[in-house]
Amino acid sequence: MxxxxxxxxxxxxxxxxxxxxxxxxxxxxxxxxxxxxxxxxxxxxxxxxxxxxxxxxxxxxxxxxxxxxxxxGPPFHSVLLLLGLIFTFAVALMSVWIMAFGTNVSY
Structure with a gap:
């Protein structure tokens, strides 16, 4: 143990x-x-x-x-971990969105 x-x-x-x-x-x-x-x-x-x-x-x-x-001490590490996860998912989802819908733009 x-x-x-x-x-x-x-x-x-x-x-x-x-x-x-x-x-x-x-x-x-x-x-x-x-x-x-x-x-x-x-x-x-x-x-x-x-x-x-x-x-x-x-x-x-x-x-x-x-x-x-x-x-x-205070649970700052949990809050920062949650913030990091939010940023990670935001960047990943925005990347997928750009790859999926960026091809429809005409120049």
Missing amino acids: STVRTGGTHKSHSPKLYILGYLLSLVLTAISFVLALTHSMNVGPLIVLLTILGALQIFVQLFFFMHITEGD
Whole structure:
């Protein structure tokens, strides 16, 4: 059992949480793999679903393995992480929008 030192106190992390996080990661990865491999739906909804599954995978990693909610002091790191995710998705979505609709512009 691993321990994290926070402000002079020890917090124990249950191995059950690590196992649960690992199993969730495996399930999310398997679902994504099967969906992408079988082409069981149209491309548009498939991309949206894979993006949602990827975002869930990020949250599983952050909360179960990186312990994002733990730590000393104000939760600035969580706010900054959320801001970084918003910027990342904004840039990615704007790039897709430009690639999809930029071809219709006449010069």
